[in-house]
Amino acid sequence: MKVKRLAISEDGFIFDPTTGNSFTTNETGLFILQLLKEGKSPEEIVRELVNQYDVDEQEAERDVLDFMEKLRRYKLL
Amino acid sequence: MKEIIVGVSGINAVDNPGPGIGVARSLKEDKGLDVRIVGLAYDAMEPGIYMDWLIDKSFIMPYPSAGHDAYISRLLYIKESYGLDFVLPTLDAELPLYIKYAPELERNGIKTFLPTLEQFKLRSKDRLEEVAREIGMKFPKTRVVSSYQQLRDAVEEIGLPVMVKGIFYGAEKAYTVQEAIAHFNKIASQWGFPIIVQEMVSGEEVNVVGAGDGEGGHLGLFAIKKLWITSLGKIWTGVSIKNDALLEFADKFVSTYRWRGGFELECIAKDDEIYLIEINPRFPAWVYFATGSGLNIPANVLRRALEMDYEVKDYEAGRLYVRYTYELVTDMEKLHYMTTKGEA
Numbered sequence: 543m544k545v546k547r548l549a550i551s552e553d554g555f556i557f558d559p560t561t562g563n564s565f566t567t568n569e570t571g572l573f574i575l576q577l578l579k580e581g582k583s584p585e586e587i588v589r590e591l592v593n594q595y596d597v598d599e600q601e602a603e604r605d606v607l608d609f610m611e612k613l614r615r616y617k618l619l
Numbered sequence: 620m621k622e623i624i625v626g627v628s629g630i631n632a633v634d635n636p637g638p639g640i641g642v643a644r645s646l647k648e649d650k651g652l653d654v655r656i657v658g659l660a661y662d663a664m665e666p667g668i669y670m671d672w673l674i675d676k677s678f679i680m681p682y683p684s685a686g687h688d689a690y691i692s693r694l695l696y697i698k699e700s701y702g703l704d705f706v707l708p709t710l711d712a713e714l715p716l717y718i719k720y721a722p723e724l725e726r727n728g729i730k731t732f733l734p735t736l737e738q739f740k741l742r743s744k745d746r747l748e749e750v751a752r753e754i755g756m757k758f759p760k761t762r763v764v765s766s767y768q769q770l771r772d773a774v775e776e777i778g779l780p781v782m783v784k785g786i787f788y789g790a791e792k793a794y795t796v797q798e799a800i801a802h803f804n805k806i807a808s809q810w811g812f813p814i815i816v817q818e819m820v821s822g823e824e825v826n827v828v829g830a831g832d833g834e835g836g837h838l839g840l841f842a843i844k845k846l847w848i849t850s851l852g853k854i855w856t857g858v859s860i861k862n863d864a865l866l867e868f869a870d871k872f873v874s875t876y877r878w879r880g881g882f883e884l885e886c887i888a889k890d891d892e893i894y895l896i897e898i899n900p901r902f903p904a905w906v907y908f909a910t911g912s913g914l915n916i917p918a919n920v921l922r923r924a925l926e927m928d929y930e931v932k933d934y935e936a937g938r939l940y941v942r943y944t945y946e947l948v949t950d951m952e953k954l955h956y957m958t959t960k961g962e963a
Contacts, residue, residue: 549937559936561823561888562844562860
């Protein structure tokens with residue numbers, strides 16, 4: 543999984559050591575990315591988001607899927 | 620520690636920089652070597668001449684086109700008057716001459732560590748497909764043309780847009796047949812025939828600098844992505860990368876051809892495929908990037924040539940390379956002597 547190779551800093555700076563591309567993300571993106579890196583499934587990430595933030599399951603699911611789509615577009619997933 | 624006097628060319632640290640300053644700086648930074656650098660310049664204005672913390676002494680050289688007698692006798696004069704143990708030429712135009720006369724230089728006590736003429740010829744763009752196939756890389760569709768009709772046929776076959784290139788130098792993008800014809804004329808008048816028409820591959824531009832030991836082993840491989848380039852296409856900011864596939868291709872290039880000396884592979888990474896775009900049979904101008912990241916490839920070449928120990932060190936991905944402009948102010952003395960005596 544490509545996401546495992548990413549260097550992710552605590553403030554949301556992401557570096558892909560294979561391509562040399564770098565990106566920034568916000569706190570939520572960082573939260574999702576860390577969990578993806580740990581190998582968590584989208585369903586598990588949605589549950590963690592609902593537990594951690596003031597967000598309902600539907601919105602969290604939409605955010606996770608949107609974010610994962612963005613990662614795919616940038617070839618990070 | 621025995622002092623080693625090394626001649627380095629390409630000390631034109633200008634907007635289209637030669638690799639000489641990066642090479643000289645790398646050799647000076649090897650604490651296990653006592654290196655004195657002789658700058659081999661083609662113009663009294665080459666900035667390296669004035670960078671006395673890197674270049675200890677400079678000489679004006681005749682152009683390689685002046686031929687064997689003028690060029691080699693100049694090197695022998697340097698050997699006799701100042702000392703010269705090793706020469707590391709960094710410019711494409713010099714290499715055929717150095718390769719051809721390397722045995723004569725060696726007999727006179729001047730060592731080199733260069734590709735063979737056969738290896739040097741692999742850089743020709745009409746050999747790109749052959750090399751890429753041999754080492755398992757992708758390559759852009761390439762046609763060699765010498766007439767308008769062949770050019771039109773090639774464009775039709777490859778499909779627009781295309782790159783129009785000289786066999787060794789010059790590259791232009793063409794989005795229409797008319798543009799392709801204009802570039803064909805311009806490159807042919809500047810660099811001659813044949814002309815190369817190449818598929819334009821879009822993706823991430825990634826490069827490798829390396830060196831081979833001439834027996835199939837490498838003396839260091841270092842991969843980068845250019846983050847920012849000048850209007851001349853020269854790197855200004857870059858980042859080191861660890862792309863295993865790219866480094867494996869470079870390793871295979873070295874082992875397959877038993878490459879000797881420095882080289883650069885210019886590639887494009889598109890999805891998970893890597894295309895070979897160009898082979899340069901010498902160090903690139905950004906070679907110090909590897910040295911600054913802990914892998915001193917020019918020093919390894921010198922050490923290998925002189926049968927000294929060397930170490931191929933690992934490096935980290937994510938090291939940042941930033942060029943900058945800076946000025947020095949000095950007196951006229953060096954310019955004076957470079958102009959009147961050809962050395963300073």
